[in-house]
Amino acid sequence: MMKSLTEHLTFNVKSRRGYLNITPMVEELVKKSGVREGLCLVNAMHITSSVYINDDEQGLLQDFDDWLEKLAPHEPVSRYRHNNGEDNADAHLKRQVMGREVVVAVTGRRLDLGPWEQVFYGEFDGLRPKRVLVKIIGD
Amino acid sequence: MMKSLTEHLTFNVKSRRGYLNITPMVEELVKKSGVREGLCLVNAMHITSSVYINDDEQGLLQDFDDWLEKLAPHEPVSRYRHNNGEDNADAHLKRQVMGREVVVAVTGRRLDLGPWEQVFYGEFDGLRPKRVLVKIIGD
Amino acid sequence: MMKSLTEHLTFNVKSRRGYLNITPMVEELVKKSGVREGLCLVNAMHITSSVYINDDEQGLLQDFDDWLEKLAPHEPVSRYRHNNGEDNADAHLKRQVMGREVVVAVTGRRLDLGPWEQVFYGEFDGLRPKRVLVKIIGD
Numbered sequence: 001m002m003k004s005l006t007e008h009l010t011f012n013v014k015s016r017r018g019y020l021n022i023t024p025m026v027e028e029l030v031k032k033s034g035v036r037e038g039l040c041l042v043n044a045m046h047i048t049s050s051v052y053i054n055d056d057e058q059g060l061l062q063d064f065d066d067w068l069e070k071l072a073p074h075e076p077v078s079r080y081r082h083n084n085g086e087d088n089a090d091a092h093l094k095r096q097v098m099g100r101e102v103v104v105a106v107t108g109r110r111l112d113l114g115p116w117e118q119v120f121y122g123e124f125d126g127l128r129p130k131r132v133l134v135k136i137i138g139d
Numbered sequence: 140m141m142k143s144l145t146e147h148l149t150f151n152v153k154s155r156r157g158y159l160n161i162t163p164m165v166e167e168l169v170k171k172s173g174v175r176e177g178l179c180l181v182n183a184m185h186i187t188s189s190v191y192i193n194d195d196e197q198g199l200l201q202d203f204d205d206w207l208e209k210l211a212p213h214e215p216v217s218r219y220r221h222n223n224g225e226d227n228a229d230a231h232l233k234r235q236v237m238g239r240e241v242v243v244a245v246t247g248r249r250l251d252l253g254p255w256e257q258v259f260y261g262e263f264d265g266l267r268p269k270r271v272l273v274k275i276i277g278d
Numbered sequence: 279m280m281k282s283l284t285e286h287l288t289f290n291v292k293s294r295r296g297y298l299n300i301t302p303m304v305e306e307l308v309k310k311s312g313v314r315e316g317l318c319l320v321n322a323m324h325i326t327s328s329v330y331i332n333d334d335e336q337g338l339l340q341d342f343d344d345w346l347e348k349l350a351p352h353e354p355v356s357r358y359r360h361n362n363g364e365d366n367a368d369a370h371l372k373r374q375v376m377g378r379e380v381v382v383a384v385t386g387r388r389l390d391l392g393p394w395e396q397v398f399y400g401e402f403d404g405l406r407p408k409r410v411l412v413k414i415i416g417d
Contacts, residue, residue: 004177037280041178059362071349107413114322114324114325231342
């Protein structure tokens, strides 16, 4: 018999951009699901944010932010055709570099992560509540 | 008992690059699968195209196209070592930025998408038929 | 009854960067799993490497390497805040472009890949053993 769990997490980042380590919240949901062996999908439900896996190190988070701003600058907002009454085109682009989702193995009722792997929510157009979906399936 | 459905979609984009909203076709396959709770994988089967999720907004599609062309220009084709009798090296690079696949939760017999999430086929080397795989598993 | 298989592969690339075609090893694990219809997750367990799908063509592998080095240069190492006693910030960035993982359909006991799709391990901070996780679920 397959088991599944579906949960939504809401984040309200108090700045335009921010990076939150959400690993403990996802781990908690894996426990709650009762799934022993399976897959855990974690995805942004908004198209100006990312869920990705990388290091929880302050210098690196700043490096990511600088690098993304160089690859897809926020300003001048007029450089993007999407910014016709909006100003978040750069956020749609930044999110493609970092990705929408991660799929993590569930093994022995736990997230099967490498020693430094941490699940992050990356916000590129914040200052409002936004959702992340966690779906766990397996047995 | 686990259910599964495997289907291939074929697209023939009439230009080198193009962006097609394929959400209704994927949604239809979810219905057809009979899966109530599970996961839906949608991936390009060619290595010069992407399946990704973002906004269906014409200005943004043009922004993506301009941005990808800046990150990995098509010309001069001689700048790439791959282009030895070929001219699509840029398409292989662009596809890495946009991604090969998306995994979407299936909840209550429907794609569990955020309000603006749309599934797109991104073509970077068109003018010929190319395939996308949809695989749905669950119960 | 759902089946699952969890295996770790270890790679020790003898240079800072390298690209290994690991498709036959993953295919072998699909056979071993006994899964007929399902999903196969292949992910780097380290945050300075990638698993991605693209072409096994030497010119293109060199194009990827040049392009990634241009998008996120290794030197000067001092340009990155993460490089405080470390020198691998560029590897964390390069891995985001190429991605952490792939999810591949398993159909009829085989990886359901397009004609040119090959599963690659991308190393951006090598010279030491690093692991890749393969998780297969289905029935």
